[in-house]
Amino acid sequence: MQEKIYLTSEIEKFTSKIRSGENFAFLRFDDAERLLMNDTEFAFLRDALNLEGENVYYGIPCACCNRENYYWYISRIRNKKNVTFENIFTSNFPQIKRDAVIITNETEKNDGFASLNVLKYFFADDCTNMGGLIERVINDLGHVKNILFVISAGAVSAAITAELYRNNPENCYIDFVPSTDIHGHDTKRDCWIFSPESTRFDVSVVLSAYKKPEALSEQIEAVKNQTLKPREIFLFQDGINGDYEIRFKPEIISQFTGTFTSPSNVGVWERFRYAMKAASEYVCIFDDDTIPGKRWLENCHFNAQLEDGIYGTIGIIVRDPDNYPKKCWRTGWRRPYAKTARVDFVGHSWFLRREYLGFMFDGTEKYQRFKTAGEDMCLSFKALENGVKTFVPPHPYNDTDLWGSLPECGMKYGNDRNAVSMNDSNINAMSEMMRVFSSDGWKFCINEPESHSLRVYLGSKLGYYMRKLRGL
DSSP states (O other): OOEEEEHHHHHHHHHHHTTTTOOOOEEEHHHHHHHHSSGGGTTHHHHTTTTOTTTTTEEEEEEETTTTHHHHHHHTOOGGGEEEEEEESSSSSOOOOOEEEEEEEETTTTSSOOEEEEEEEEOOOOGGGHHHHHHHHHHHHHOOOEEEEEEEEEGHHHHHHHHHHHHHSEEEEEOOOGGGOOOSOOSSSSSSSTTTTTTOOOEEEEEEEESSSGGGGHHHHHHHOOSOOOOOOEEEEOOOOOOOOOOOOOHTTTSEEEEEEESSSOOOSHHHHTTTTOOSSSSEEEEOOOOOOOOOOHHHHHHHHHSSSEEEEEEEEESSSGGGSSEEEEEESSSSSSSSSEEEEEEEEEEEEGGGGGGGGGGGGHHHTTSSSHHHHHHHHHHHHHOOEEOOOOOOOOOGGGGGSSHOOOOOOOTTOOGGGGGGHHHHHHHHHHHHHHHHOOOGGOGGGGGGGHHHHHHHHHHHHHHHHOOO
């Protein structure tokens, strides 16, 4: 399990910094700031998010109370080592005797600052007057040093804090929020985030293209809008044996970090080898018929920090390898289950540490001869030999944002006549491969009581009928 840091220890750390007279900038970001960043009128807030400096700290929502916004912010901040909690400075300001300048709304003039030696107040009338406010502060006090500036001006506080720090980093700048503005936190919980020192959030995405080009524009749009923003996006386009080829428009290709087009058909394995060139700690590879919900990468990454492994959007629990695919249980987007499910292998998308890709090419030539099948089985089979298990992260039946495949898109593209799984010869190849892996000693999770395979089956069946019942 990945290391965590907790709110109480961070409060003590930053209170100590202020007491000792240390100069730093603390910028706070939450739901309101994220919403405003999507408005061109408030694009300056994105500049605040990109403020850099060794003593610049970014307060963002915690992973336990507001996971979606936590991932949105942390994957868009460059200096992740300085990420902390957005609710460190709330309610009354710490009881500290220090010279201070307060920038606030007039109604909050005496709210929580009783212990400070307030040198001057500046009032933020409204968001549109922010430029004039900053200019007044800089003209009056832009030259001072070692003063505490407390900024409590709503959603634009981070932008004001950033501009004042850029003008003069030799002061302490705190983006402070009254407790009435804090929402969604369990006040009885010691909130936590993954340790920014030891946790890697970078992920590279590889999209595949074969005979379904109409899905690609939807795929890349869905990937670009993930809460966990990808570091890079690649395209692997398999060649088509025959009399035609597919060429994508330049405006689509330009959205990729890199592309590769095979001159001939190489099957389903080579995209995994191609993904090994990625620069990130994690990779996520997608089938060409899979359009993920906007929180899919977040869902995989979060659960991978709790239990390392391979994560995918539809999982297979093998009941009888001699009668696969007839005798198996499925869970994931076709049969949603609200908990993490241990499975034998996954398909449609694969999220894992990049280094694990090497398992499927280590002495696996006899499996690779099945050109159009078995890559998903081989990955999990070889990974399990190296102590790495395979999972499907939670797919709550009523929250498709977390799903690895949006159901309407999965049904539309997955049932296309060009889908590999719709080809009888490929299904026969899958059956043969399963028997080969079984004879080579695959230890199926249905035989492991701690995998709770029956519970996964029953829960997935319930999720399926709950969606049907509610017309979803």
